[in-house]
Amino acid sequence: MRRSGVTRLRTISNAFIQSQALYTAARLRVADALADGPLPNNELAQQLGAHPERLYRVLRMLAVLGVFQEAEPGVWANNELSELLRQQGEETSMRDMVMHMGDETYKGFTTLSDSVLASHPSGIAFYDYSRGLDFWSWLNLPQHKEQQAYFDRAMKAASASGMPAILQEFDWSPWAAGTVADVGGGVGHVLAALLQRHQGMRGILLDRAPVIKAAQQAWQQEYVDLAPRVQLLPGSFFEAVPPADAYFLKSILHDWSDEQSSRILRAIRRSAPAGARLLLCEVAVPDELAQVQTWVASMDMVMMGMAGGKERTVTEWRQLLASSGFALERVVPLSSGYSMIVAAPAAADE
Ligand SMILES: C[S@@+](CC[C@H](N)C(=O)[O-])C[C@H]1O[C@@H](n2cnc3c(N)ncnc32)[C@H](O)[C@@H]1O
Known part of the structure; x- marks a missing residue:
């Protein structure tokens, strides 16, 4: 031993x-x-x-x-x-994720041990503390174009691998003729796959202005047939989110602290019509430690470092939603390890 x-x-x-x-x-x-x-x-x-x-x-x-x-x-x-590390042109490959993890993520992690000291400001991403600005603003800097490109491609690849489970293992039929807002949807690969599958569905893609710029190109080239059914919207999900029948947030709230996540959820709550649903595609961390997988614990560390975010247990999801004007309805586990967490606007919200 x-x-x-x-x-x-x-x-x-x-x-x-x-x-x-x-x-x-x-x-x-x-x-x-x-x-x-x-x-x-x-x-x-x-x-x-x-x-x-x-x-x-x-x-x-x-x-x-x-x-x-x-x-x-x-x-x-x-x-x-x-x-798997080969990369031709703009095609995604595991190289993108390895670059993202081995460069900025790795460098950020040198400050992990300092960040757990009580003297460190809590609730702040430890990368930000050493860099002096948040990850998204850091990515926006002109000298980080390459990092922005491989981060976007790495997210696209991660989305692609989880896509079949989202499309096939969750029942999207209630919104088959409705409007789905993909909030922080990147260039919109998941939304495109959803619109492809449901010909009566309309979509709204909301993301930061530089990402929507890249999305415009993708929708003009890759998804021309679907483009008439989508609205590409640059903006911040902290400020305002347009009305929709379903608000799909994939791998968004785990990037943010409870306080920041609540701001995003409240922006959605303000625009949500009665009957709308919130659909979170996130990890639901098992409450029992023995059930927590290594990749989930590692991703939680990355979230802590990258944006001061976290992976949450079902209990934590329920609390966060309740404190932000939503009631958790159900959690649908997917074979990808993620879950679809469905919530409705809470009746008693102000
Ligand atoms: C982890 S990625 C997830 C992307 C996509 N949902 C997926 O799963 O592939 C987080 C996304 O949030 C977007 N984002 C970050 N801050 C934002 C803000 N204030 N308003 C809108 N989008 C934002 C990023 O540009 C990025 O596309």
């Missing part, structure tokens, strides 16, 4: 080395360089402008972890895992 305990702690404390090796390969685009077949290490290093010996050692680390393979001594080749 003692020996395995030591090994386990060592593995946990070393984990950043593995993730930084992966980030290095993603940053240098090693997988793309190997797309046409295996390359000797020195040739690969020359192509990438890398130091040959260091590159070799990073790739050996990754090959030990099962990412890339040494086809013959000193010759590197892609394998099933490294193929």
Whole structure:
């Protein structure tokens, strides 16, 4: 037990080395360089402008972890895992998520231990504290165009993997002829899939102005047929949200503190017609610790760091909703690990 305990702690404390090796390969685009077949290490290093010996050692680390393979001594080749890091043009790939986690997220996490000291201002994202501005404003800076692009693509990829469960495992028929507002919907991939599936549905996509600008392009190119049924709306969900029959918020409230989430919910509550529903696609953290999965606990850490947000238990969702003018109706667990949390405007709200 003692020996395995030591090994386990060592593995946990070393984990950043593995993730930084992966980030290095993603940053240098090693997988793309190997797309046409295996390359000797020195040739690969020359192509990438890398130091040959260091590159070799990073790739050996990754090959030990099962990412890339040494086809013959000193010759590197892609394998099933490294193929996922390939990126052609604007196409999404796991590279986007690895870049996001390995760059700004990783750097932000160096301040985690300071942030739990009582002297640290609570309720503030620890990234913001070290950077002096919130994640979204930081992304908006002209020098962070690349980070904005891979963050958007990483979100698109994450949405794509969870999309079948949202579309097929939740009953959207009550809104099949109604208007669904995708609040903070990014460029609108989920909304597009919903409109595709329900020909009588109309949509409103609300997001920050730069994201809506990108959305205009996507809807003109990828979703031309659906565009007449959507309204693309730049704005802030803290200020005002237009009336709709359903307000869909996917992975939004986990970005924000209870106080900020309540402001978003109250903006929706002010515009919600009687009979409207709030549809949150979020994680419902099990109340019992033994049931909490590692990815859920990790995502909760990222939310704490990125925006001062959190993953919430069903009890916490119920409380947040009740304090913001909504009554939780039901929680529908999806096979993706997320849940659809359905709430109605509370009758007694002011
Ligand atoms: C984690 S992403 C989720 C995107 C999308 N719902 C999905 O699941 O793919 C959060 C989204 O909230 C948007 N956002 C952040 N602050 C906002 C604000 N004040 N008003 C509107 N949208 C905002 C971001 O631009 C981003 O698209």
